[in-house]
């Protein structure tokens with residue numbers, strides 16, 4: 001069965017405010033080629049997903065909501081259930097209603113089953129801070145920068161799944177998906193300096209040393225940890241040569257996309273997408289009857 005992703009059109013994308021240290025509105029506004037480059041980068045990413053066998057659902061961009069191009073922050077989706085996000089920064093809060101409507105449309109089309117809201121007082125920025133680990137059968141949940149720690153209990157309750165909490169230590173790696181990427185076969189690409197000592201202890205308790213692939217400062221700053229993994233395919237922003245070689249030596253097929261216009265907003269391949277069809281129990285190949 002092919003995997004299904006949500007993406008948002010990049011027509012209204014831009015870097016117009018600064019809510020993380022990567023965002024550079026001045027660089028964006030003085031580069032006349034930036035808008036065209038962003039449209040091309042978004043098309044290249046969706047083409048790479050489709051080349052890896054995925055289906056891509058697209059929603060239109062909205063003027064005044066430039067970060068709508070990062071649907072990983074819109075919701076957590078598992079087993080057909082959509083838990084809508086609540087954003088920390090006022091600059092992104094306008095996206096909530098747009099994504100709510102988009103998920104209700106997906107429900108009407110039968111692509112998701114249920115759309116639910118977070119409890120009051122919880123901030124949670126979607127799959128950017130809650131990553132399902134299909135090999136281990138639990139969510140890794142990031143908090144401390146954008147999502148609040150009370151999101152942990154909310155996610156456990158809504159999905160009825162276990163959660164491992166990871167506190168993020170750096171404002172440069174403000175969503176879990178900027179520094180943490182579980183891969184096919186139980187491997188993990190991650191950037192240790194982004195985590196508190198307790199979070200690193202939790203990671204190391206669950207992931208054996210031979211399964212850990214440590215990203216360097218350069219790999220993390222190139223937004224390569226923010227990657228989409230579909231089977232053996234790994235789709236990411238342009239990796240430093242050393243990282244590509246390490247991933248290929250472990251059997252991954254790396255597709256590199258020039259995502260510079262989105263890195264200027266603090267985002268990469270993973271957060272420009274949201275996986276819609278993830279199941280907690282991998283589907284069994286079984287006979288028709």
Ligand code: ARG
Pocket residue numbers: 019020023067070072073092127128129175177178226265266267268271
């Ligand atoms: N400019 C966006 C923000 O600061 C980028 C979001 C990237 N998303 C992610 N899941 N890493 O919110």
